[in-house]
Amino acid sequence: MADTVRLKIKRQDGPDTSARWEEFEVPHRKGENLLTCLMDIQKNPVTADGKPTTPVVWESNCLEEVCGACTMVINGRVRQGCTALVDKIEQPIKVEPMTKFPVVRDLMVDRSRMFESLKKVHAWIDIDGTHDLGPGPRVAPDVQQTRYVLSTCMTCGCCLEACPQINPRSQFIGAAALNQVRLFNEHPSGALHKDVRLEAIMDDGGISDCGNAQNCVQVCPKNIPLTDSIAALYRETTWYGLFSWLKR
Amino acid sequence: MSIKVSRHFVLRKLHQLTGILPLGIFLLEHFYTNSKALGSVSANRTGIQLFNEAVGDLQSLPYVLFVEVLGIFVPLIYHAVYGLVITYEGKPNAGSYDFGRNWLYVIQRVTGVILFVFITFHVLNFRFGLIPGLNTRSVAAHPDQAFQIVRGEFLNPTILFVYFVGIASTTFHFANGLWLFLIDWGIAVGRRTQRLVGYACGVVGVVLTAIGINAALAFIH
Ligand code: SF4
Numbered sequence: 001m002a003d004t005v006r007l008k009i010k011r012q013d014g015p016d017t018s019a020r021w022e023e024f025e026v027p028h029r030k031g032e033n034l035l036t037c038l039m040d041i042q043k044n045p046v047t048a049d050g051k052p053t054t055p056v057v058w059e060s061n062c063l064e065e066v067c068g069a070c071t072m073v074i075n076g077r078v079r080q081g082c083t084a085l086v087d088k089i090e091q092p093i094k095v096e097p098m099t100k101f102p103v104v105r106d107l108m109v110d111r112s113r114m115f116e117s118l119k120k121v122h123a124w125i126d127i128d129g130t131h132d133l134g135p136g137p138r139v140a141p142d143v144q145q146t147r148y149v150l151s152t153c154m155t156c157g158c159c160l161e162a163c164p165q166i167n168p169r170s171q172f173i174g175a176a177a178l179n180q181v182r183l184f185n186e187h188p189s190g191a192l193h194k195d196v197r198l199e200a201i202m203d204d205g206g207i208s209d210c211g212n213a214q215n216c217v218q219v220c221p222k223n224i225p226l227t228d229s230i231a232a233l234y235r236e237t238t239w240y241g242l243f244s245w246l247k248r
Numbered sequence: 249m250s251i252k253v254s255r256h257f258v259l260r261k262l263h264q265l266t267g268i269l270p271l272g273i274f275l276l277e278h279f280y281t282n283s284k285a286l287g288s289v290s291a292n293r294t295g296i297q298l299f300n301e302a303v304g305d306l307q308s309l310p311y312v313l314f315v316e317v318l319g320i321f322v323p324l325i326y327h328a329v330y331g332l333v334i335t336y337e338g339k340p341n342a343g344s345y346d347f348g349r350n351w352l353y354v355i356q357r358v359t360g361v362i363l364f365v366f367i368t369f370h371v372l373n374f375r376f377g378l379i380p381g382l383n384t385r386s387v388a389a390h391p392d393q394a395f396q397i398v399r400g401e402f403l404n405p406t407i408l409f410v411y412f413v414g415i416a417s418t419t420f421h422f423a424n425g426l427w428l429f430l431i432d433w434g435i436a437v438g439r440r441t442q443r444l445v446g447y448a449c450g451v452v453g454v455v456l457t458a459i460g461i462n463a464a465l466a467f468i469h
Contacts (some may be wrong), residue, residue, distance in 0.1 A: 076344045162352060168340035199252060204268035211338055212428055213353035215345045228439055235434025241261060244251045 003028040005037050006048070006092035009056055012103050019103075023048040023092065034084040034093065035070060038107075058107040065221055068156025072107045073098060076221055078161040081107075098161045108188055114155050117177035121200045125190045137188040140215060150183040152222045159216035159226060171205030175216035175226040178207055182229040185236070198233075198240050207233055263330045264432045266323040267425045273426070274320055275422055279448035281306065281454065282463035284313070285395065296395040297468050324367070331360045359417040373401065380384050392396035399467045415460040423453030 005008035012019040025048040026040035033155045035058070042055040061072035063082045073096040075089055086093070101109035118124075127133060139147075142171045152159055160166045160174040171217035181197045201207045207230065268274040284302045287295035309315060340354045372378045372398070377386045383401055387394045402408045426451040436445040 113382075148359070149355070162341070162345050164338050164340050164342075164350070167337075169339070170337040172337075195251075198253070202257040203254040204256045206254075208257050208432075209337070210348070211334075211353055212431055214345075214349040215347060216348050218345070225439065228441070229435070231431055231434065231437040232444065234432055235437055238261070238432075239432045241253050242256055245253055246249055 005086055006153070007037055007095045008092045009107055010096040013054075013197065014105060015102055022053060023031040028086070030087070032086050034074060034086060034095065035063065037086065037093070038081070042141055047153055056107065057105040066154060068154035069100060071156040071158055072096065073161065078158045080156065080221055083221070098157055100161050100166050101157060104192065109157075111155065111157050114157060114160065114174070114176060116165070117173040118155075120173065120179060120182050121162070121177050122193055123177065123180040123184060123198045125184060125187060126193060139188060143186055147183055148185055149222075150179055153179060154222065154226055158219045158221060162215040162219040164213050164215070165209055165211045170209060173201075173205050174208035175230060178210070178233055179226055179229040181223060182232055195240070195244075198237055201233065202237050202241065259330065263327060263334070264420055264429050267422075268429050270323055270407045270428065271327060272320050272422055272444070275418065279459050281458060284334065285463055287466075291317040294444060299395045300391055300393075303387060303394040307388055307391055328364050328367070332364065335360060336429055352424055356421060359421040359439075362413065362417045366410070369410070370414060374398065395467065402464065402467045403412060408468070411464055415464060419453050419456040419460055423456065425450045426452065
């Protein structure tokens with residue numbers, strides 16, 4: 001048998017059509033990643049049993065696990081296609097789109113809900129205008145260190161895909177947005193709107209919908225300490241919930 | 249900014265709290281009373297005497313009705329019903345993501361559902377004596393016969409097995425729930441703390457299971 005890679009890909013032509021499985025066999029290259037296989041299918045869109053088909057649609061940009069665009073479910077686990085090295089995973093490689101987001105086509109999903117969540121939790125620092133505001137406040141090195149890791153989130157969606165609390169029956173916003181709340185609340189300028197963010201994550205779909213299954217921290221490709229972030233916010237929101245109303 | 253604490257948040261926090269206070273504390277008290285069935289060699293008292301006395305003492309507590317309704321039944325029903333709502337909102341995936349914590353997440357919900365059925369049965373069976381075909385006397389109303397009523401039921405192997413499952417589910421749900429509570433209320437924050445607290449809760453679970461089962465066995469010796 002020639003040196004090939006076997007793939008089983010879940011295909012879907014559009015948001016409202018039903019899904020089907022197709023198998024492919026593409027030439028093997030040493031050290032290649034999964035996206036190379038998808039490119040081979042693009043060049044020659046024929047299934048393993050010789051039937052012509054449409055090329056598989058997927059998204060990707062950086063090819064170095066920084067943009068998050070090529071996130072998909074590979075052999076049952078969510079990860080980025082670019083760092084899924086073919087020589088290191090079992091064949092046939094089962095490739096599916098993420099299940100927690102609406103499918104646009106094939107492996108391409110619409111992750112808008114994550115950006116909506118960022119808006120909901122006020123995941124930015126307000127500025128007063130476009131004029132020169134002068135230097136920002138100084139940030140202690142250990143705070144910089146903590147925040148740096150939190151800031152590497154690429155909104156890839158792995159943490160939502162692996163979370164049992166994210167599904168059509170729940171409104172949970174997921175670990176990524178919660179982590180951003182901690183990122184901005186720990187910045188001296190961001191802290192000015194701390195309460196706005198805390199109240200946002202105390203609402204429906206917020207932090208109390210977390211079930212502590214802690215899958216997020218296991219699957220996050222950026223190794224962000226998501227459960228630490230969530231636990232830190234648990235402390236803040238509990239405190240806020242217990243005592244803030246006494247200030248009324 | 250006007251201060252607003254969302255209703256959702258309060259309901260969830262109450263669910264977490266009721267699991268420990270009063271329900272967790274009540275569980276400890278319950279196991280303490282049950283363990284009286286072991287008897288005391290040094291005081292030269294049998295399990296029958298000690299247990300029946302303890303049941304009688306509880307029944308003669310001042311404001312017992314008030315304590316039972318507001319301290320146990322109301323929080324229990326709230327915790328149970330809201331727990332089912334929470335269970336409905338989850339979609340377990342431990343098959344694909346078989347991490348330890350993810351399994352605990354699943355088992356917490358499975359034991360929760362088991363407990364919903366078991367505690368309903370248990371309360372009707374002993375507190376009220378209302379399960380058709382089984383015991384017809386309320387333990388609370390007959391403290392002098394309490395031991396015998398329980399013994400009568402436990403001599404039936406099926407019932408005993410149901411109670412073993414119920415006890416183990418309870419202790420797991422409580423021990424893991426304690427871990428969850430400490431995280432949810434922002435007490436165990438760091439990863440290392442969460443891990444160590446997790447082990448401690450594991451020990452609590454194992455010890456309580458042993459105490460619970462041992463007390464149950466004391467009724468059929
Ligand atoms: S927190 Fe990690 S897993 Fe979640 S979106 Fe950001 S990078 Fe992806």
